[in-house]
Amino acid sequence: MFFVASLSILITMSLALIRAMLGPTVFDRVLALNMFGTKTVLFICVYCFASGRTDFLDLALLYSLMNFIGMVALLRFSQYGSFGDKPREVSQ
Amino acid sequence: MxxxxxxxxxxxxxxxxxxxxxxxxxxxxxxxxxxxxxxxxxxxxxxxxxxxxxxxxxxxxxxxxxxxxxxxxxxxxxxxxKPIKKFPILPLIVVVVTGATLVYGTLDMPHVGDPTSPVHTRMEPSFIEKSDHDMHGELPNVVTAVLASYRGYDTLGETTVIFTAGIAVLLILRRPGKLSVASSNRSQPEESDG
Incomplete structure (x- = not known):
């Protein structure tokens, strides 16, 4: 059961990877990256239970936090063109 | 499995x-x-x-x-x-040779999780037994003794590498106009004085 679950998660990860490669706009790629991070969290959980080492679940928590913070930084950058207090003009 | x-x-x-x-x-x-x-x-x-x-x-x-x-x-x-003008052949050779050397180096390593590897048989008891004597009884924590004394030069090298990398990143990411802004701020009071 764990095997089927992790296999389907891996297939979803490769689909997100393909979308990140093909994605014509920035937002396709941002969504693909976000989805990939979420799938990594799920994959770690499933793998922990499959191998019987559930103490690694803390790492999945850290991953979801990193995913969120990185996504906020990415979107902020794509909106303002910089992280600083003085926003620059976004050059298309 | x-x-x-x-x-x-x-x-x-x-x-x-x-x-x-x-x-x-x-x-x-x-x-x-x-x-x-x-x-x-x-x-x-x-x-x-x-x-x-x-x-x-x-x-x-x-x-x-x-x-x-x-x-x-x-x-x-x-x-x-920037689009690549010609196919970079020298970097490819360097990368392939380095990768082959690294793979050749792993051939001597014990397998992952091998219970008879030296890490699992020899190191651990000797460190725990000798640490108290080697540190003259002043460093009761074995992990600290290994990190700061047995591997002291290794840790020093790691810290130097990280410090250098941090300085390099700071130099690269420095805002280009910041220096001129600072110098113009410094020159303004002089102008008002004169």
Missing amino acids: VMLELIDILVLLLLATTAVAVARIRNLWAAVMFTGIYSFLGAAWMLILDAPDVAFTEAAVGAGISTVLLLSTLALTSREE
């Missing part, structure tokens, strides 16, 4: 695909995305190898800090990589 090995192979395949994508893609913004994906996959792979501390570091530094650093670098440059 066979099923877990199949999952390992699939994760490694995804890692290789992401690495090739990072190298091939011309859009630098997308390349930053792919480095984030690579860090997530690498951290998952470290976890599979039973190294959760390295996985923690990879997730925090690779997926968090380095994405932000690369994006700030991107703010100073253009979003598209």
